[in-house]
Amino acid sequence: MSDWLTPGLAHLWLPYTQMKTAPTPLAVVSSQGVRLKLADGRELVDGISSWWTACHGYSHPHIRAAVEAQLATLPHVMFAGLVHEPAARLAMRLAALLPGDLDRVFFTESGSVAVEVALKMAIQYWRNKGRAGKQRIVYFRHGYHGDTFATMALCDPEEGMHTLFAGSMPDQIMAELPTDENLRRAFDLLLDTHAERIAAVIVEPLVQGAGGMQMHDAETLASIAEACRRHEVLLIADEIMTGFGRTGRMFACEEANVVPDIICLSKALTGGTLPLATTVARRHVFEAFLADDPGAALMHGPTYMANALACAAANASLDLFTSEPRLVQVAAIEAQLATELAPCRELQGVTDVRVKGAIGAVELCGKIDLDGLRRRFAELGVWVRPFGKVVYLMPPFVIDADDLSLLTGAVYRVLTERAASLP
Numbered sequence: 001m002s003d004w005l006t007p008g009l010a011h012l013w014l015p016y017t018q019m020k021t022a023p024t025p026l027a028v029v030s031s032q033g034v035r036l037k038l039a040d041g042r043e044l045v046d047g048i049s050s051w052w053t054a055c056h057g058y059s060h061p062h063i064r065a066a067v068e069a070q071l072a073t074l075p076h077v078m079f080a081g082l083v084h085e086p087a088a089r090l091a092m093r094l095a096a097l098l099p100g101d102l103d104r105v106f107f108t109e110s111g112s113v114a115v116e117v118a119l120k121m122a123i124q125y126w127r128n129k130g131r132a133g134k135q136r137i138v139y140f141r142h143g144y145h146g147d148t149f150a151t152m153a154l155c156d157p158e159e160g161m162h163t164l165f166a167g168s169m170p171d172q173i174m175a176e177l178p179t180d181e182n183l184r185r186a187f188d189l190l191l192d193t194h195a196e197r198i199a200a201v202i203v204e205p206l207v208q209g210a211g212g213m214q215m216h217d218a219e220t221l222a223s224i225a226e227a228c229r230r231h232e233v234l235l236i237a238d239e240i241m242t243g244f245g246r247t248g249r250m251f252a253c254e255e256a257n258v259v260p261d262i263i264c265l266s267k268a269l270t271g272g273t274l275p276l277a278t279t280v281a282r283r284h285v286f287e288a289f290l291a292d293d294p295g296a297a298l299m300h301g302p303t304y305m306a307n308a309l310a311c312a313a314a315n316a317s318l319d320l321f322t323s324e325p326r327l328v329q330v331a332a333i334e335a336q337l338a339t340e341l342a343p344c345r346e347l348q349g350v351t352d353v354r355v356k357g358a359i360g361a362v363e364l365c366g367k368i369d370l371d372g373l374r375r376r377f378a379e380l381g382v383w384v385r386p387f388g389k390v391v392y393l394m395p396p397f398v399i400d401a402d403d404l405s406l407l408t409g410a411v412y413r414v415l416t417e418r419a420a421s422l423p
């Protein structure tokens with residue numbers, strides 16, 4: 001075994017982990033394509049793309065070459081008063097790719113911070129327009145927007161950390177996703193009642209990820225955008241998970257022909273290689289910050305914003321969306337996930353199977369032994385990490401049909417074993 005694992009673990013604090021009882025994490029030594037190589041020599045087929053980032057698989061030579069070339073010339077430079085080509089090119093490309101006039105790009109280093117910046121933009125937008133009372137944010141049940149204080153307050157109150165940090169978080173307004181006529185009327189009434197206090201509505205378009213892989217249709221998304229427009233409320237699309245092809249289009253908003261006022265992107269932005277996020281604003285949002293008063297400017301600036309290595313990786317990642325058939329691959333994954341996960345529906349302890357793009361989710365009921373399920377998946381040679389009530393697959397888009405069958409087969413097998421042990 002590795003000589004660093006046990007002594008190193010004595011000093012590591014892992015995420016979302018009860019360090020007293022959690023099983024020892026697996027030691028990874030390298031990654032290639034859709035496979036993770038472990039220190040003990042085993043290989044796991046990755047079913048979740050390192051928290052949904054590694055859309056081109058690991059160690060894609062094109063991204064590696066771009067990062068190496070950037071490392072040799074300009075790894076990083078502060079981004080105030082100075083700019084560099086990788087960031088400028090990336091901003092131009094994102095503006096061209098994104099729908100409508102979403103064309104002003106603010107860089108940060110993580111999804112949570114991208115959402116924080118979106119919130120600042122939305123609140124200050126109204127303030128700059130003389131409507132300082134519009135400060136509240138509306139979010140949806142099952143939503144997830146990050147782990148920082150402002151973003152925690154926008155996560156599902158039952159699944160999120162609301163109870164833990166009650167009293168320390170800003171008070172925001174939760175709504176139900178308006179998936180039918182009654183809910184649409186209720187949502188409309190909510191915006192109508194509080195319009196003078198609401199700066200923005202934030203939504204994960206089409207798929208709510210960390211809140212349990214809940215899916216809604218394009219019509220629901222379009223109705224949210226419509227209501228926002230009618231009530232003079234900004235719409236923030238959190239496409240940190242859905243962006244860059246995951247739902248079948250480059251951006252999930254496209255499926256509903258929705259152009260949000262602000263969009264947040266991260267996760268697959270660099271193809272899973274380096275941390276980078278962006279908050280992109282439409283022209284009218286940006287223009288509300290233009291004034292002779294310095295106080296009207298956006299007051300935010302992470303130290304490592306627009307890191308040049310990360311921007312180079314993101315540019316290379318965007319190249320791959322044109323030089324390789326990513327969206328075609330996503331469509332094939334969608335069809336295969338739908339076929340191969342469908343039998344899970346018949347298993348005891350399964351309440352739903354949902355597929356959208358390269359996302360497949362099986363929802364469970366009854367007592368769920370997450371550590372036990374995770375251990376079984378690793379024993380079967382796959383890296384699948386269920387959370388809450390869902391076992392889900394979000395493989396790299398480059399996965400071939402055989403490896404994908406390995407993943408879906410493992411899900412079916414592990415859930416069949418679980419069904420047999422249920423009372």
Ligand SMILES: *Cc1c(COP(=O)(O)O)cnc(C)c1O
Nearest residue numbers: 110111112144145146209240241
């Ligand atoms: C992961 C995620 C975030 C938070 O991103 P971090 O980089 O983990 O801070 C926010 N919103 C959505 C939809 C996400 O999936």
